[in-house]
Structure formats: structure tokens, C-alpha cells
Amino acid sequence: xxxxxxxxxxxxxxxxxxESVTIYDVAKLAGVNPSTVSRALNRPGRVNAVTERRIxxxxxxxxxxxxxxxxxxxxxxxxxxxxxxxxxxNPVFFDVxxxxxxxxxxxxYTLVLTESEESDEREYERAQRMLRMVDGLLLATPRMSDxxxxxxxxxxxxxxxxxxxxxxxxxxxxVQHGIAEAVRHLRSHGHSRIAYVPGPALSWxxxxxxxxxxxxxxxAHIELVTLEPVAPTVVxxxxxxxxVRDSGAxxxxxxxxxxxxxxxxxxxxxxxxxxxxxSVVGFDDIFGADFTSPALTTVKSPLREGxxxxxxxxxxxxxxxxxxxxxxxxxxxxxxxxxxxxxxx
Amino acid sequence: xxxxxxxxxxxxxxxxxxESVTIYDVAKLAGVNPSTVSRALNRPGRVNAVTERRIxxxxxxxxxxxxxxxxxxxxxxxxxxxxxxxxxxNPVFFDVxxxxxxxxxxxxYTLVLTESEESDEREYERAQRMLRMVDGLLLATPRMSDxxxxxxxxxxxxxxxxxxxxxxxxxxxxVQHGIAEAVRHLRSHGHSRIAYVPGPALSWxxxxxxxxxxxxxxxAHIELVTLEPVAPTVVxxxxxxxxVRDSGAxxxxxxxxxxxxxxxxxxxxxxxxxxxxxSVVGFDDIFGADFTSPALTTVKSPLREGxxxxxxxxxxxxxxxxxxxxxxxxxxxxxxxxxxxxxxx
DNA sequence: CTGAAAGCGCTAACAA
DNA sequence: TTGTTAGCGCTTTCAG
Numbered sequence: 001x002x003x004x005x006x007x008x009x010x011x012x013x014x015x016x017x018x019e020s021v022t023i024y025d026v027a028k029l030a031g032v033n034p035s036t037v038s039r040a041l042n043r044p045g046r047v048n049a050v051t052e053r054r055i056x057x058x059x060x061x062x063x064x065x066x067x068x069x070x071x072x073x074x075x076x077x078x079x080x081x082x083x084x085x086x087x088x089x090n091p092v093f094f095d096v097x098x099x100x101x102x103x104x105x106x107x108x109y110t111l112v113l114t115e116s117e118e119s120d121e122r123e124y125e126r127a128q129r130m131l132r133m134v135d136g137l138l139l140a141t142p143r144m145s146d147x148x149x150x151x152x153x154x155x156x157x158x159x160x161x162x163x164x165x166x167x168x169x170x171x172x173x174x175v176q177h178g179i180a181e182a183v184r185h186l187r188s189h190g191h192s193r194i195a196y197v198p199g200p201a202l203s204w205x206x207x208x209x210x211x212x213x214x215x216x217x218x219x220a221h222i223e224l225v226t227l228e229p230v231a232p233t234v235v236x237x238x239x240x241x242x243x244v245r246d247s248g249a250x251x252x253x254x255x256x257x258x259x260x261x262x263x264x265x266x267x268x269x270x271x272x273x274x275x276x277x278x279s280v281v282g283f284d285d286i287f288g289a290d291f292t293s294p295a296l297t298t299v300k301s302p303l304r305e306g307x308x309x310x311x312x313x314x315x316x317x318x319x320x321x322x323x324x325x326x327x328x329x330x331x332x333x334x335x336x337x338x339x340x341x342x343x344x345x
Numbered sequence: 346x347x348x349x350x351x352x353x354x355x356x357x358x359x360x361x362x363x364e365s366v367t368i369y370d371v372a373k374l375a376g377v378n379p380s381t382v383s384r385a386l387n388r389p390g391r392v393n394a395v396t397e398r399r400i401x402x403x404x405x406x407x408x409x410x411x412x413x414x415x416x417x418x419x420x421x422x423x424x425x426x427x428x429x430x431x432x433x434x435n436p437v438f439f440d441v442x443x444x445x446x447x448x449x450x451x452x453x454y455t456l457v458l459t460e461s462e463e464s465d466e467r468e469y470e471r472a473q474r475m476l477r478m479v480d481g482l483l484l485a486t487p488r489m490s491d492x493x494x495x496x497x498x499x500x501x502x503x504x505x506x507x508x509x510x511x512x513x514x515x516x517x518x519x520v521q522h523g524i525a526e527a528v529r530h531l532r533s534h535g536h537s538r539i540a541y542v543p544g545p546a547l548s549w550x551x552x553x554x555x556x557x558x559x560x561x562x563x564x565a566h567i568e569l570v571t572l573e574p575v576a577p578t579v580v581x582x583x584x585x586x587x588x589v590r591d592s593g594a595x596x597x598x599x600x601x602x603x604x605x606x607x608x609x610x611x612x613x614x615x616x617x618x619x620x621x622x623x624s625v626v627g628f629d630d631i632f633g634a635d636f637t638s639p640a641l642t643t644v645k646s647p648l649r650e651g652x653x654x655x656x657x658x659x660x661x662x663x664x665x666x667x668x669x670x671x672x673x674x675x676x677x678x679x680x681x682x683x684x685x686x687x688x689x690x
Numbered sequence: 691c692t693g694a695a696a697g698c699g700c701t702a703a704c705a706a
Numbered sequence: 707t708t709g710t711t712a713g714c715g716c717t718t719t720c721a722g
Binding site: 020022023024034035037038039042066067069070071072073074075 | 698699700701702
């Protein structure tokens with residue numbers, strides 16, 4: 001069953017390296033000097049219209065493509081931007097990646113991606129290594145220290161999404177807004193005592209969400225029971241189920257959707273009904289948050305926009321343009337689905 | 346509330362471009378010729394041990410890092426490999442990306458990622474553009490034509506995952522195995538008439554799955570009702586619900602998990618019980634396939650291994666090493682969860 | 691074992 | 707407007 005072999009390696013295409021055509025080839029064909037080709041192709045208008053046309057035609061027939069490496073050498077600019085995420089398989093990053101990719105591509109930049117697999121060491125190391133070949137670096141929810149980030153930012157333009165770092169271009173969604181909505185939503189359903197399952201203690205975002213939630217609950221005269229932090233995963237969520245049940249709360253906030261989903265799974269398996277017995281609210285609105293039943297009510301983060309804006313801001317700094325101000329609409333919003341309802345009595 | 350601004354742009358770090366240190370700097374400090382530095386750093390042993398040590402020390406104190414662009418120029422090799430996926434947000438690719446990233450990084454290569462947003466034109470265009478700066482290109486479940494792929498492969502080493510292309514290094518999981526398991530599973534539960542919801546007609550993998558399933562069902566004397574193809578999304582799955590119900594089948598296969606999940610959602614909302622009334626089987630075992638209730642029974646594809654092996658094979662070809670044979674274990678397997686059960690009578 | 695020199699493909703003064 | 711001429715930082719013969 002040849003069709004089912006795992007690998008079919010056929011060497012027919014003998015690597016024919018297609019001797020790459022250079023501006024010299026184009027120049028010869030067009031009967032001009034290489035530098036004129038460079039000018040014609042890069043800054044239209046600074047070359048006689050008819051010669052330019054001739055050059056473009058030559059480039060066309062030869063199927064000329066610039067060599068980005070060769071260009072980068074004299075200019076120092078590579079037209080590559082880097083994106084560092086801590087975990088490629090974490091759905092929270094999907095939209096950030098996509099937003100960043102879109103912004104980069106539309107600005108003529110190529111996106112280089114790397115992940116740190118949740119290790120702060122590896123993160124710094126890879127970011128540092130990447131720095132050599134990029135014009136700018138975007139860090140998504142970085143794990144490394146403020147000092148490390150600042151060190152990177154001293155070498156090349158750097159921007160950060162989902163975290164605030166002093167003296168570094170930071171794009172942070174307005175978490176406050178969504179939390180306020182969520183608290184209001186729960187209060188209007190009669191919840192007066194709610195539990196919070198925090199995420200990793202050293203995550204900037206985890207701390208921030210916890211603080212704002214506490215603040216908001218106090219403001220709304222709602223009692224908030226903060227439980228032990230857990231890993232920001234489905235498994236972490238499951239592990240918090242007992243504590244949640246014992247907390248006596250009628251609703252629970254999870255640091256993120258993964259925790260919320262794990263929590264729901266475990267609670268349901270323990271015979272607890274959602275939302276009849278306990279309401280559950282997550283954070284992020286990741287892919288799959290609506291696969292559960294009941295579907296998860298969650299505070300949606302504008303991840304794609306975050307990635308997009310951060311990249312745009314980064315590129316603005318790279319090209320020396322004015323960095324766009326904060327006229328963005330990066331508010332988080334509550335997405336109400338089936339996992340929340342009236343407080344159990 | 347300064348803390349909640351969407352963008353905090355602080356220009357303190359005046360872009361201090363950190364005049365990059367070159368081999369000339371190292372050479373001067375070590376009292377040798379630049380070429381010796383190059384040799385010492387690249388091919389250990391071809392330089393006197395003590396001078397080498399002196400050079401390394403100098404490089405260390407100066408914090409020298411090679412300039413990948415400058416190196417790429419004379420050698421023609423960039424140590425960058427490209428990965429093209431059709432949709433970054435499609436969970437099917439997460440593991441492929443991660444596997445490829447791991448293989449590339451561990452071989453000292455940098456991964457450059459691009460997506461085609463499901464457009465075959467854009468896919469070819471971006472792949473072509475990327476080709477200029479990479480040593481090799483990996484195409485994951487590409488949308489473009491065999492001819493286009495072959496054209497790319499003529500210029501630089503190219504590998505393909507999840508699709509078979511003549512004369513191109515192809516890594517394809519053994520779909521057959523999982524399908525056989527699934528059919529056996531259903532038959533053992535008394536299903537004798539099952540429906541199939543196909544994916545996009547021009548997808549190689551979609552055709553392949555359909556064919557193998559048909560083949561296997563015939564072999565097992567099970568009646569297979571092939572419905573109209575739908576988009577490989579949750580929405581597409583929902584749209585197939587009516588046809589599935591009307592098909593009179595007691596079990597349904599979906600081209601992929603997204604379709605299966607949409608199908609389940611719609612069926613459940615129509616009052617159909619799963620698996621009591623209809624059993625549902627998906628494909629891929631994507632992230633979130635176990636979020637549903639009942640959790641989805643699905644044919645799991647070794648996506649991560651696919652990405653990993655394909656990248657390894659590609660890099661082998663790039664470096665001229667022997668391309669590893671097909672000793673891999675890329676078999677698909679059935680993951681039984683709650684969405685399948687005994688056939689309704 | 692090491693230095694000298696040429697050149698990768700492109701850009702950017704400086705001339706003409 | 708176009709051609710000439712230097713490099714960008716590195717690798718790699720070729721001598722010594």
C-alpha cells in the first residue's frame with residue numbers, strides 16, 4: 001500500500017537551485033547600470049520613466065526577486081519582525097498571532113515566530129537570538145522579567161502585548177471594562193458571594209485580573225473568596241473544583257477559559273449543575289469556549305486587535321513614523337452564554 | 346486611570362541601536378585577522394587551540410553575535426526555514442506548527458511562518474516570496490495545485506505534510522489505520538448504515554478520507570451514505586444536520602472535528618440525543634474536541650509528529666544528509682469518547 | 691596555522 | 707538622470 005507510507009521521498013527534483021537572478025542580470029538585459037536597476041525598483045520617480053519601464057520589463061522576464069539578505073547588509077534593515085509567544089498551542093495566542101501577522105504582512109514585513117515553551121530563560125535567549133535578524137520584536141504576554149525586556153528594548157525597537165512594562169511600548173486591553181460588566185451581570189442575577197481561581201502568581205496579567213476583580217467586587221459590595229492559584233490549564237481547573245464547591249460561593253470566576261472549562265468538567269462530573277448550582281465565568285473567550293455545554297460565559301479579550309495594534313505601533317517605531325496614540329478600542333467585553341444564571345438559594 | 350490606557354508608548358529607550366560588534370572588533374581585540382576569527386568560531390579544530398581560546402574570550406567579552414544576513418550572503422544559506430499553513434487559527438495546524446518549530450529550532454534553524462488565509466493564490470505568492478529567504482520550505486496541507494508545488498520544489502528544497510505530491514518530499518499519516526478502527530468500532534456497536542459529511546471537494550485530504558472510508562465500509566459490508574460536502578467549520582457542520590437526520594443513518598462520520606462539533610450542536614438543539622439516537626465520529630482530535638458533551642469520538646492524527654518528521658526530512662535534504670526513511674509511526678488512531686454508542690433501533 | 695584578498699547582492703554617496 | 711565606486715559583515719580560496 002504505497003499510498004500509506006509515512007514518507008514518500010522522491011528526489012526527482014534534483015534541487016535545481018535555479019541560479020538566482022540578480023540586479024546585474026537585469027541591468028545587462030536592460031542595458032543599464034546595476035545601481036540604476038536598484039533605484040528604478042526601489043524609489044520610483046527617481047529614474048527616467050521609460051528606462052524604468054524597460055528595467056521593470058527586464059526584471060519581469062527574468063523573474064527577478066530581490067535578495068532580502070543582500071539588501072539587509074548595506075541598509076541594516078531586514079524587513080523582518082519577530083514575534084515571541086510563550087506557547088504556540090495556547091489558544092489565547094492564536095488571535096494575537098493572526099493580528100500581528102496581518103499587520104506585519106500588510107506593511108511589507110515578514111513575521112518570524114518563536115515560542116518559549118513557557119520557560120522564561122528560553123524566552124530571553126530566543127528573543128535575544130532573534131534580535132539579530134529583525135527590525136523589531138513583539139513580545140506577547142512575555143514570561144521574562146521587566147529587566148530582560150528593557151534590555152532587549154535597548155537594542156532594537158520592542159513592543160509588548162498584554163503586559164505593561166515601564167519605558168517599553170505596551171499594548172494592554174482595558175480589562176477593567178469586561179470585569180465591571182461581568183460583576184454587574186452576576187450581581188443582577190443575585191450573586192453576592194463569588195469565588196476566584198487565580199492563575200500563575202508570576203504572571204502580570206493574572207495579578208492584574210485578580211486585583212481589578214477584587215476592586216470591582218468591593219465596589220459592588222460583593223464578597224470575593226480568592227482561592228489558591230492553579231496552573232492555567234484544563235487540568236488546573238479540575239484541581240480547583242473541590243475548593244470552589246467548598247467556598248460556598250454561588251458563582252466562580254476563573255483566571256482564564258481553560259481553567260473555567262476544566263472546572264466545569266469536574267463540577268459536572270461531581271453532580272453539580274451549571275448554572276443552577278454554580279455559575280461559571282471565564283476569561284479570554286478562546287477557541288472552543290462555546291463547545292462546552294452549557295457554553296461558557298466569559299470576558300472576551302480583543303486579542304486579534306491587540307496583536308494588530310501592537311504590531312502596527314511597533315512598525316511605526318521601526319520606520320520612525322509617529323507611534324499611533326491610544327485611540328484604540330481595546331475594551332474587553334462580557335460574552336454571556338449558558339454557564340451563568342440566577343444565584344442558587 | 347492611566348493603567349487602563351490601551352497603549353503606553355514611552356520613548357525613554359532612545360532606540361540606542363547598540364553598535365553591533367563584528368568579527369573585526371573581535372579580531373582586533375584578539376590580535377588576529379578577521380578571517381581567523383571566522384574560522385575559530387565556525388570550524389573548531391582548524392585553528393590553534395590557544396588562539397581559538399583567545400578569540401572565544403574576546404568574542405565573549407565583546408558579546409559578539411554573528412550577523413545572519415552577512416553570513417547568508419557568501420554562503421547562500423540563511424539557516425531559516427519557512428512554514429506555510431492555510432489558516433493559523435485552525436487548530437489542526439497548532440501541533441504541526443509546534444512539531445515543525447521544535448525540529449527546526451533543535452537543528453539550529455529559525456522558523457518563519459506565514460499563512461495563506463485559505464486562498465490558493467495568496468498561498469503560492471507568499472510561498473514564492475518566502476522562498477527567497479529560506480533554505481527550505483514546508484507546506485502544511487497546502488491548497489495550491491500540484492504544479493505550483495512542483496514549481497516551488499524546483500527552486501529550493503520543499504516538503505509537504507498531509508498531502509501526497511509526486512516527486513516532492515511528502516509526509517502523510519496512515520489514515521487507513523484509524524478509519525479501520527473507527528469502522529470496526531461502529532460495526533461492533535451494531536451500526537450498519539452510516540452517513541459521511543465530506544469536506545471541501547478540492548482538498549486532497551478530504552478526498553482521501555472519503556475514499557478510504559468508502560473502501561473500508563464496503564469491505565465491512567456497511568452501507569455508506571455520502572452527503573453533500575460542507576465547509577470544514579463549525580458552521581458547515583451545523584448546516585449538515587438536516588441531511589444527516591434525513592439520511593436514516595445511525596452514525597455519522599464528519600470530515601473533521603469542527604464539522605462534527607457543529608453537527609453535534611445542531612443535532613442536540615433539534616432534540617436529537619447523542620449517541621442514543623445518532624453516534625458521531627470526527628477526524629483529527631483537535632484542541633477542544635473533548636470540551637463538548639458528550640466528548641467527541643474521533644480519529645486522531647499524529648499532527649505534531651507529522652510536522653516534526655516533515656521538518657526533519659526537509660532539513661536533511663537541505664543539509665544534504667540522507668533523508669530519513671519511513672520508519673515512522675505516523676498511524677492514526679481512534680480515540681473513543683462519549684459521542685459514539687450502540688446503534689439506535 | 692594564519693594572513694591577505696576577493697566577492698556574495700545590494701545600496702548609497704559622489705560624480706558626470 | 708545615470709554611471710562609478712565603495713562598502714555592509716562574513717566566508718573562503720590562496721599564499722605564506
